[in-house]
Amino acid sequence: xxxxxxxxxxxxxxxxxxxxxxxxxxxxxxxxxxxxxxxxxxxxxxxxxxxxxxxxxxxxxxxxxxxxxxxxxxxxxxxxxxxxxxxxxxxxxxxxxxxxxxxxxxxxxxxxxxxxxxxxxxxxxxxxxxxxxxxxxxxxxxxxxxxxxxxxxxxxxxxxxxxxxxxxxxxxxxxxxxxxxxxxxxxxxxxxxxxxxxxxxxxxxxxxxxxxxxxxxxxxxxxxxxxxxxxxxxxxxxxxxxxxxxxxxxxxxxxxxxxxxxxxxxxxxxxxxxxxxxxxxxxxxxxxxxxxxxxxxxxxxxxxxxxxxxxxxxxxxxxxxxxxxxxxxxxxxxxxxxxxxxxxxxxxxxxxxxxx
Amino acid sequence: xxxxxxxxxxxxxxxxxxxxxxxxxxxxxxxxxxxxxxxxxxxxxxxxxxxxxxxxxxxxxxxxxxxxxxxxxxxxxxxxxxxxxxxxxxxxxxxxxxxxxxxxxxxxxxxxxxxxxxxxxxxxxxxxxxxxxxxxxxxxxxxxxxxxxxxxxxxxxxxxxxxxxxxxxxxxxxxxxxxxxxxxxxxxxxxxxxxxxxxxxxxxxxxxxxxxxxxxxxxxxxxxxxxxxxxxxxxxxxxxxxxxxxxxxxxxxxxxxxxxxxxxxxxxxxxxxxxxxxxxxxxxxxxxxxxxxxxxxxxxxxxxxxxxxxxxxxxxxxxxxxxxxxxxxxxxxxxxxxxxxxxxxxxxxxxxxxxx
Numbered sequence: 001x002x003x004x005x006x007x008x009x010x011x012x013x014x015x016x017x018x019x020x021x022x023x024x025x026x027x028x029x030x031x032x033x034x035x036x037x038x039x040x041x042x043x044x045x046x047x048x049x050x051x052x053x054x055x056x057x058x059x060x061x062x063x064x065x066x067x068x069x070x071x072x073x074x075x076x077x078x079x080x081x082x083x084x085x086x087x088x089x090x091x092x093x094x095x096x097x098x099x100x101x102x103x104x105x106x107x108x109x110x111x112x113x114x115x116x117x118x119x120x121x122x123x124x125x126x127x128x129x130x131x132x133x134x135x136x137x138x139x140x141x142x143x144x145x146x147x148x149x150x151x152x153x154x155x156x157x158x159x160x161x162x163x164x165x166x167x168x169x170x171x172x173x174x175x176x177x178x179x180x181x182x183x184x185x186x187x188x189x190x191x192x193x194x195x196x197x198x199x200x201x202x203x204x205x206x207x208x209x210x211x212x213x214x215x216x217x218x219x220x221x222x223x224x225x226x227x228x229x230x231x232x233x234x235x236x237x238x239x240x241x242x243x244x245x246x247x248x249x250x251x252x253x254x255x256x257x258x259x260x261x262x263x264x265x266x267x268x269x270x271x272x273x274x275x276x277x278x279x280x281x282x283x284x285x286x287x288x289x290x291x292x293x294x295x296x297x298x299x300x301x302x303x304x305x306x307x308x309x310x311x312x313x314x315x316x317x318x319x320x321x322x323x324x325x326x327x328x329x330x331x332x333x334x335x336x337x338x339x340x341x342x343x344x345x346x347x348x349x350x351x352x353x354x355x356x
Numbered sequence: 357x358x359x360x361x362x363x364x365x366x367x368x369x370x371x372x373x374x375x376x377x378x379x380x381x382x383x384x385x386x387x388x389x390x391x392x393x394x395x396x397x398x399x400x401x402x403x404x405x406x407x408x409x410x411x412x413x414x415x416x417x418x419x420x421x422x423x424x425x426x427x428x429x430x431x432x433x434x435x436x437x438x439x440x441x442x443x444x445x446x447x448x449x450x451x452x453x454x455x456x457x458x459x460x461x462x463x464x465x466x467x468x469x470x471x472x473x474x475x476x477x478x479x480x481x482x483x484x485x486x487x488x489x490x491x492x493x494x495x496x497x498x499x500x501x502x503x504x505x506x507x508x509x510x511x512x513x514x515x516x517x518x519x520x521x522x523x524x525x526x527x528x529x530x531x532x533x534x535x536x537x538x539x540x541x542x543x544x545x546x547x548x549x550x551x552x553x554x555x556x557x558x559x560x561x562x563x564x565x566x567x568x569x570x571x572x573x574x575x576x577x578x579x580x581x582x583x584x585x586x587x588x589x590x591x592x593x594x595x596x597x598x599x600x601x602x603x604x605x606x607x608x609x610x611x612x613x614x615x616x617x618x619x620x621x622x623x624x625x626x627x628x629x630x631x632x633x634x635x636x637x638x639x640x641x642x643x644x645x646x647x648x649x650x651x652x653x654x655x656x657x658x659x660x661x662x663x664x665x666x667x668x669x670x671x672x673x674x675x676x677x678x679x680x681x682x683x684x685x686x687x688x689x690x691x692x693x694x695x696x697x698x699x700x701x702x703x704x705x706x707x708x709x710x711x712x
Contacts, residue, residue, distance in 0.1 A: 038504050040479030053503035061505040062677075072428065072458055082442035082644060089461050102428055102460040102481045105445050123396030125458045147409035148394050149417040233648045262648045269650040288438060289645040292589045292618045294625040321418075 018059040026059075027052045073315055074104035074127040075308075076119075078134060078141070083287040084304055088133060088155060091308025099316060101128065108141065119144045129315035131155050131308070151318030155311040166318070166327045168311045172202040175300035175333035176209025176254075179282045182298070182335055183252045184217055187343045188280060192225040192243040192250030194236060194260050203228075203256055206284065210254055225250050229260065236263020244271055244279070251279065251344035258283035258290050258299055261340075265293060276342035286336055295339035306331050374415040382415075383408045429671055430460035430483040431664075432475075434490065434497070439643040440660055444489060444511060447664025455672060457484065464497065475500045485671035487511055487664070507674030511667040522674070522683045524667045528558040531656035531689035532565025532610075535638045538654070538691055539608045540573055543699045544636060548581040548599040548606030550592060550616050559584075559612055562640065566610055581606050585616065592619020600627055600635070607636065607700035614639035614646050614655055617696075621649060632698035642692055651695035662687050 020038070024031040029048060036044055037052045044052075055061075073096050077085055093103045106122050119141050122130070129151040132142070145152055146165060154167040183191055193210055196203030211221045227242060229235030236255060240263055243250055255261040261283035265275060273279050275295055283290055283299035290297035310331060314324045376394070380387040385404060392400055393408045400408075411417075429452050433441055449459045462478050475497050478486065485507040488498070501508055502521060510523040539547055549566055552559030567577045583598060585591030592611060596619055599606055611617035617639030621631060629635050631651055639646055639655035646653035666687060670680045 038479070039482060040476035040504070042476065053499060056503040056505060057499065061503070062507075072460065074458070075461075083439065085442055086438035090463055093461060093463055097477055100477075100480065102430065102458070102483070103462070104428065104458045105431075105449060105461050106459070107446055107449055120396035120398065121453055121456075123394070124456065126395060127458070143409060143413065147412040147417070148396070149412060151418075259648065262645075266648070266650045289618075289649075292615065292622070293645075293649060294622045 018061050020061075023052065023055050023059065023061060026055050071100075071128040072102035072104045072125075073129045073131065073312060074106055074122055074125065075131045075133060076106040076108050076122055076145075078108040078132070083289070084285065084302075085133070087304030088308035088311075091305035091310075092131060092312040093308075094305075095309040095312035096316065101316075123148050123150070126150070129153070129319050131311045131315055151315050153311045153314045153318070153324075155307055166314050166324045168307050168314065168329045168331065170202075170302045170307060171330045171333045172205035173209045175284065175302075175335070176206035177213055178333075178335040179206075179254055179284070179300050180210045180213040182337065182341065183254065183280060183282065184213065184219075186252075186280065186341060188250075188252040189219060189344075190222075190225070190248070190250045190252075192227075192253040193221065194227045194229060194239045194243070194253060194255045194264070196229070196231050196256035196260075198228055206254075206256065229256070231257045231259055233259045233263045233266075236260030237267050238263070240264035240267035241271070244268060244273060249279075252281070252341070253279065254282050256284060258285045258287045258297065261290075261297060261299065262293060265297075265340075275340050278345065280341040280344070282341060290336075290338070298338045298341040299336055301334045301336050303331050303333070374417050376417075379408065379411050379415065379417060382411050427456075427484040428458040428460045428481075429485045429487060429668060430462055430478055430481065431487045431489060432462040432464050432478055432501075434464040434488070439645070440641070440658075441489070443660030444487075444664035444667075447661035447666075448487060448668040449664075450661075451665040451668035452672065457672075479504050479506070482506070485509070485675050487667045487671055507671050509667045509670045509674070509680075511663055522670050522680045524663050524670065524685050524687065526558075526658045526663060527686045527689045528561035529565045531640060531658075531691070532562035533569055534689075534691040535562075535610055535640070535656050536566045536569040538693065538697065539610065539636060539638065540569065540575075542608075542636065542697060544606075544608040545575060545700075546578075546581070546604070546606045546608075548583075548609040549577065550583045550585060550595045550599075550609060550611045550620070552585070552587050552612035552616075554584055562610075562612065585612070587613045587615055589615045589619045589622075592616030593623050594619070596620035596623035597627070600624060600629060605635075607634075608638070608697070609635065610638050612640060614641045614643045614653065617646075617653060617655065618649060621653075621696075631696050634701065636697040636700070638697060646692075646694070654694045654697040655692055657690045657692050659687050659689070 020031050020034045024034045029052065033044060034052055037049055073092060075089060075092055089103065089105065096103060104127060108119060127150060130145060131153050132145060133155045152165055154165050156167050156169045193207060195207045198204060214221045225243065227239035229239050236259060240253060243253060244267055253264050255264060261281050264281050268275055268279055275281055283297050286299045286301035290299050310329055317324050376387045376390045380390045385408065389400060390408055393405055429448060431445060431448055445459065445461065452459060460483060464475060483506060486501060487509050488501060489511045498521065508521055510521050512523050512525045549563060551563045554560060570577045581599065583595035585595050592615060596609065599609060600623055609620050611620060617637050620637050624631055624635055631637055639653050642655045642657035646655050666685055673680050
């Protein structure tokens with residue numbers, strides 16, 4: 001029951017097992033034609049391919065060669081949530097697939113046996129390139145990965161660019177600008193802000209952008225309306241509650257990410273504040289579910305697919321010895337206006353519970 | 357600028373580029389020791405490893421070998437949503453990582469160049485095994501994949517098991533049982549059902565289970581309270597609206613999946629029906645966001661991580677020529693009770709809009 005280790009020969013050909021040569025003979029083709037079908041190559045007539053595949057199935061063909069996998073680009077995640085990861089993987093796949101690379105998936109946060117390092121197994125697989133998707137990646141892991149000599153690009157939605165490694169990020173600052181302008185344009189003057197952790201560059205960029213726009217509008221950000229938290233639902237819930245229970249609550253809240261915004265939704269729901277009637281909420285990321293929450297969320301889209309594809313193109317360039325210029329690419333963000341933002345009501349109204 | 361094709365030699369060693377031998381000499385170790393560090397092998401003292409890594413970085417070491425990747429298990433998705441896929445990938449990775457396999461990611465739904473088939477590229481990479489994650493996988497694709505002789509397991513959260521291929525599913529029927537019993541135990545007697553498409557076996561299993569429990573309780577399912585739709589938010593919204601606008605609406609709605617349940621949330625929100633005060637809602641899947649919607653959702657958990665891990669263990673067994681018995685494994689589901697279900701109010705009350 002112990003599964004294969006990859007070095008093991010995949011079983012010797014047993015008696016009565018069919019070979020490529022036999023299939024070729026039965027199909028009236030040459031063995032290389034059968035191999036082409038087995039390996040997904042093109043240039044074979046459809047009927048021939050169908051006939052060969054039918055014979056392979058009928059005779060229960062099984063491979064016996066030792067596996068010789070194709071080269072791969074590995075996407076290594078560390079502490080990144082599912083709802084962001086799939087877009088990145090799909091983008092990487094689209095960029096590398098026509099070049100014959102496999103896309104590998106690694107979760108460096110998963111536990112490893114004692115004495116090994118998380119990145120060891122990744123290196124042992126000797127990928128052609130590595131895309132390290134970082135939210136709380138450790139400097140020590142970067143060092144190990146870069147020392148390996150394997151081309152690496154950091155895809156970095158949240159952290160600080162490490163200047164010795166080419167990296168891809170999103171335009172957080174301009175995303176913060178467009179979100180804040182949207183609220184000002186709707187007429188909001190009392191805007192609350194919930195940020196991500198201040199040691200994340202992306203969180204700083206979004207806050208700085210918001211502050212800049214408000215300053216330019218002559219409405220400096222009120223420190224009493226700013227809260228800092230982790231990029232978690234729970235933090236949005238607690239900090240949203242704090243803001244909504246202020247004697248003079250904000251008419252709109254800009255959130256550090258969509259999860260915080262969902263937390264604010266829940267805080268508002270519990271207190272009986274309707275969105276967007278009494279409160280406008282803006283998220284950041286445009287994760288899938290923002291379309292499906294009640295009401296659908298206005299948010300700033302981070303293009304995870306494009307970020308993955310960009311990182312993949314960079315790593316392929318590095319793999320053939322090309323320099324990557326510029327070494328830091330920021331992919332554009334975009335405000336997506338849905339139903340969680342509206343003009344503020346004329347005068348702030350205290351939360352109501354079922355009053356007619 | 358055209359990225360590498362994998363067959364290409366990764367550039368000849370340029371002048372002044374550092375070799376493994378040079379690094380070994382500088383570090384006072386043998387070249388194999390340097391290779392061990394480069395390839396993430398164990399058995400090297402921490403200080404030695406650190407010294408070698410520092411030298412590799414300092415001298416800007418770059419690999420020149422042609423890539424020789426390790427064998428992989430490829431997870432091929434077709435039409436499955438992101439929020440389900442990551443759990444599966446993580447489960448596969450956990451099961452294969454200690455055996456030295458890479459985990460590959462393939463989206464067979466992605467467009468391919470004319471004349472090629474979606475599965476061709478996957479086969480061309482010659483993985484050791486394939487896990488085909490199916491929601492609307494095509495029979496034609498199965499035939500091609502199985503004809504290739506590469507060990508394959510179908511991970512099948514929604515469809516019908518194909519009996520010639522080992523498969524992993526979830527216990528949909530018992531999930532439907534526990535969800536229905538939960539509503540009966542709360543006191544609901546007028547239960548609406550929104551199902552998935554009736555050509556999906558999972559949707560049938562869940563409906564059959566519900567019907568069976570209600571029959572056993574002497575409360576046969578009222579056909580007027582049953583609706584069929586796709587596993588989409590929009591269908592939950594529309595069908596939920598239909599049920600809530602009935603002259604005598606149900607006090608609880610069992611949904612085919614979590615997305616439909618989110619649609620019912622939105623239908624209830626628009627009409628002004630509070631969950632769970634006036635309406636209990638049960639989802640199916642336990643996707644990540646059910647914890648974060650308002651109110652947190654009662655749902656039936658499909659264990660995607662465990663399903664991925666189970667499929668991976670099966671494919672590794674097949675890869676060493678072992679038979680897989682049983683050829684169909686159903687992983688248990690589990691009711692997760694959160695805040696979207698409660699006892700019904702004593703008498704059905706028409707939707708209220710702000711009435712005190």
